[in-house]
Amino acid sequence: MQVKIQPPDTLRLGALEVWVDDRARSPHEQMAIDEACFRLTREDQMPRVRFYRWSTPAVTIGYFDSYPIEEARPTIRRITGGGLVEHGNDFTFCLALPSGIPASQVATAARYHWI
Numbered sequence: 001m002q003v004k005i006q007p008p009d010t011l012r013l014g015a016l017e018v019w020v021d022d023r024a025r026s027p028h029e030q031m032a033i034d035e036a037c038f039r040l041t042r043e044d045q046m047p048r049v050r051f052y053r054w055s056t057p058a059v060t061i062g063y064f065d066s067y068p069i070e071e072a073r074p075t076i077r078r079i080t081g082g083g084l085v086e087h088g089n090d091f092t093f094c095l096a097l098p099s100g101i102p103a104s105q106v107a108t109a110a111r112y113h114w115i
Contacts, residue, residue, distance in 0.1 A: 011103050011114045017048035027058035027076045027087070034094040035079045041096035047103075050094045057088035 025033070030052060041048055058074045061067065062081040073086075095115065097104040103111065 011106060011111070013047050013097075013101070013103060015046065017046050019048065019050040021050055021052040024053045024055040026055050027060070027074045030054065030058075030092075031060065031076050031078055037094055037096045038079055041098055045098040045100060047098060047101065048096050052092050052094075054087050054090075054092070057086070060085050060087060 019037075021033075033050065033052075037048055037050055040046075056074065058076065059068065059071055060076055060078045061084050062078055064081060065077075065083060067075055068084065078085075103114075106114070
């Protein structure tokens with residue numbers, strides 16, 4: 001039996017700009033593009049998502065996290081929080097939501113479940 005779960009109205013987006021970036025990029029490029037997406041969303045209020053892949057395994061750390069002491073992979077800070085994340089062959093995306101829409105006000109755990 002297949003069940004379709006409808007998200008609450010607060011988690012619906014009227015529009016969404018989607019970018020499937022098929023070019024593998026360096027960790028520094030990826031985080032710079034994520035930051036640019038964040039800033040553009042803040043400016044134009046358009047929700048956007050970008051899917052991408054890495055040119056090399058890397059580690060990203062949250063905005064307030066310390067750099068790992070013994071890490072051989074490139075390590076770069078994200079503009080967001082969220083702790084240490086290992087990247088390589090993972091399915092990576094950046095979702096930027098304008099602060100004025102209801103979905104951006106939902107608790108983080110509920111938003112992750114929705115995604």
